[in-house]
Amino acid sequence: MKKKKESNPLDRVLKVIAFSKPDRVPIIFFPEWDFLADFLGISVKKLLSNVDLQIKANEKFKTRFPGAYGAVSIYQPYASAQAFGCKVSDQENEIPAVVAPIITQPEDVFSLKVPIPWEAPGTRDWLLKIEYGIEKGVPVAGIGEFGPFELAGQLYGYDRMILHMRRRPEVIHALLEKTTQFMIDFFMTWAKKLPTGRATITLIADHVSGFMNNQLIDEFFGPYHKKITQALKPISAVMLYHSENRSGHIISKIGGWGYQMFHGQDWAVDGDLKKTKEVVTNSPNRYVLMGQVPGRDVILREPSDEVVRQHIIENIEMYAPGGGYVLSTGGGINRGTPLNRLDMMIELADKYGRYKSKKELYGPDEI
Amino acid sequence: MSKELVTLMSELKDEELLELVKSELKRQAPLEIIERIKEGLTKVGDLFERGEYFLSDLIFAADIFTRVNDILEPHLTKKVKEIRGKVVIGTVEGDFHDIGKNIIKSLLKSNGYLVEDLGKDVTPKKFLDAIQKTRPDILAMSGLLTTSFAPMKKTVELIKKEYKEKLFVILGGSPVTEHWVKDIGADFGTNNAATGIKLINKILLEVKV
Numbered sequence: 001m002k003k004k005k006e007s008n009p010l011d012r013v014l015k016v017i018a019f020s021k022p023d024r025v026p027i028i029f030f031p032e033w034d035f036l037a038d039f040l041g042i043s044v045k046k047l048l049s050n051v052d053l054q055i056k057a058n059e060k061f062k063t064r065f066p067g068a069y070g071a072v073s074i075y076q077p078y079a080s081a082q083a084f085g086c087k088v089s090d091q092e093n094e095i096p097a098v099v100a101p102i103i104t105q106p107e108d109v110f111s112l113k114v115p116i117p118w119e120a121p122g123t124r125d126w127l128l129k130i131e132y133g134i135e136k137g138v139p140v141a142g143i144g145e146f147g148p149f150e151l152a153g154q155l156y157g158y159d160r161m162i163l164h165m166r167r168r169p170e171v172i173h174a175l176l177e178k179t180t181q182f183m184i185d186f187f188m189t190w191a192k193k194l195p196t197g198r199a200t201i202t203l204i205a206d207h208v209s210g211f212m213n214n215q216l217i218d219e220f221f222g223p224y225h226k227k228i229t230q231a232l233k234p235i236s237a238v239m240l241y242h243s244e245n246r247s248g249h250i251i252s253k254i255g256g257w258g259y260q261m262f263h264g265q266d267w268a269v270d271g272d273l274k275k276t277k278e279v280v281t282n283s284p285n286r287y288v289l290m291g292q293v294p295g296r297d298v299i300l301r302e303p304s305d306e307v308v309r310q311h312i313i314e315n316i317e318m319y320a321p322g323g324g325y326v327l328s329t330g331g332g333i334n335r336g337t338p339l340n341r342l343d344m345m346i347e348l349a350d351k352y353g354r355y356k357s358k359k360e361l362y363g364p365d366e367i
Numbered sequence: 368m369s370k371e372l373v374t375l376m377s378e379l380k381d382e383e384l385l386e387l388v389k390s391e392l393k394r395q396a397p398l399e400i401i402e403r404i405k406e407g408l409t410k411v412g413d414l415f416e417r418g419e420y421f422l423s424d425l426i427f428a429a430d431i432f433t434r435v436n437d438i439l440e441p442h443l444t445k446k447v448k449e450i451r452g453k454v455v456i457g458t459v460e461g462d463f464h465d466i467g468k469n470i471i472k473s474l475l476k477s478n479g480y481l482v483e484d485l486g487k488d489v490t491p492k493k494f495l496d497a498i499q500k501t502r503p504d505i506l507a508m509s510g511l512l513t514t515s516f517a518p519m520k521k522t523v524e525l526i527k528k529e530y531k532e533k534l535f536v537i538l539g540g541s542p543v544t545e546h547w548v549k550d551i552g553a554d555f556g557t558n559n560a561a562t563g564i565k566l567i568n569k570i571l572l573e574v575k576v
Contacts, residue, residue, distance in 0.1 A: 162422070
């Protein structure tokens with residue numbers, strides 16, 4: 001009997017996003033820059049400053065893990081913060097960080113100029129790198145950057161920003177208007193560079209929602225994300241929200257902000273991980289869940305392979321039935337992660353995550 | 368009114384609380400007021416641990432406490448009844464996040480500790496210099512990024528080599544786990560401020576008994 005051809009990792013992901021049925025639960029890996037630098041045997045600084053090495057590392061990663069979709073790209077660290085004038089740390093073999101906020105007085109927010117992505121440092125460098133990558137034949141299909149709140153935190157200082165939501169709300173709203181406008185401009189400019197003029201997927205990383213209660217989220221977070229997803233609708237097929245922080249309290253809101261996917265962890269609703277799936281599935285704005293396998297504490301640091309195995313199986317069994325789930329670590333793949341642990345995720349998705357039904361939409365008993 | 372001080376603090380009703388503190392100064396000793404505010408802060412910590420409060424609420428609570436302290440300070444002859452211990456604190460080299468560090472600093476101060484805050488991006492050498500000068504009971508190192516591991520380890524190694532006095536090293540930050548603490552060679556670790564303060568109180572109580 002002729003064996004049925006296996007889907008490729010991207011097909012699986014696309015099917016899940018369409019709430020259709022792949023052959024098995026898909027996997028996406030998000031390798032961190034320091035992981036990729038080690039993987040290629042070079043320093044982080046060298047990787048981040050050289051597009052050819054980034055392309056090489058990405059290809060090597062994808063070749064090593066053919067059973068998963070490698071969410072790799074061409075990078076420019078903290079490009080948007082740089083565009084506004086922030087300095088970024090420059091260590092040889094560590095992931096860079098924004099050195100200090102640039103807004104010293106709250107009133108300075110009102111005169112802050114929104115940079116033009118093609119003219120500003122950071123974003124201009126990134127766009128040039130993307131242009132170069134496309135010329136080299138790299139299939140760049142997605143776009144992604146920090147979200148408006150995260151960018152605002154980098155410019156204003158996170159702790160002061162969080163405090164001033166209550167003390168100086170008019171300042172924080174003015175800042176968020178500016179960072180939101182910049183993000184929209186940047187994503188639009190980037191999408192124009194892509195061969196089709198549209199992105200398959202847009203990732204927005206904004207972890208600060210994990211620090212805020214729902215009242216603050218409804219006033220300072222959701223509306224700005226909604227503004228971005230609405231603006232990007234014509235140029236992005238899928239909107240993906242990413243947060244590695246506590247997220248159980250926003251599970252019922254993410255779809256309403258206009259996202260079709262959420263990549264995260266620590267997402268138990270009312271302390272119940274099973275309830276998360278229920279809330280998302282029954283939401284009028286259903287979206288795809290991705291992650292929840294603890295990348296740092298389990299995949300990287302857990303000494304026992306058996307414990308890791310159980311974690312992965314539990315996640316597959318909890319979230320894959322009924323569809324709408326992508327197996328992934330809750331954050332990026334951290335430096336030092338043993339490669340056999342990533343192989344284990346692929347093997348277990350193959351063993352425990354195969355869908356049996358031929359129906360287009362499938363039920364909870366069909367995995 | 369004492370109960371109301373606790374409630375207003377725990378419910379983060381800042382303006383009402385500050386007004387009440389001012390009027391209560393006519394009736395209560397400032398230290399009594401501080402004690403009630405601390406009770407309120409403890410409740411805030413408990414609500415955070417139960418998942419009802421978020422980090423933004425902790426930051427706001429710490430800020431309210433600072434403002435209450437500003438009102439009470441001129442009325443206090445001694446800020447606290449007893450100095451419970453000395454702590455040197457800082458966010459490690461390469462990390463510029465100081466939300467968690469600032470919260471624990473406020474909580475330490477309100478619990479009667481003398482705190483020397485070295486700020487952000489603190490090198491191992493700077494930690495060592497401060498310890499040699501201050502001779503604290505506790506060194507508290509904070510970091511939000513996973514990349515904080517290396518500078519924390521370097522700092523502990525340097526201190527173990529150069530400083531022979533009794534010193535507890537406590538790590539704080541969202542990536543801190545039991546494995547981290549063990550691998551770095553620290554004594555304790557926590558990823559939330561409320562637990563951190565309880566831990567420090569417990570360590571020093573056991574040592575001093």
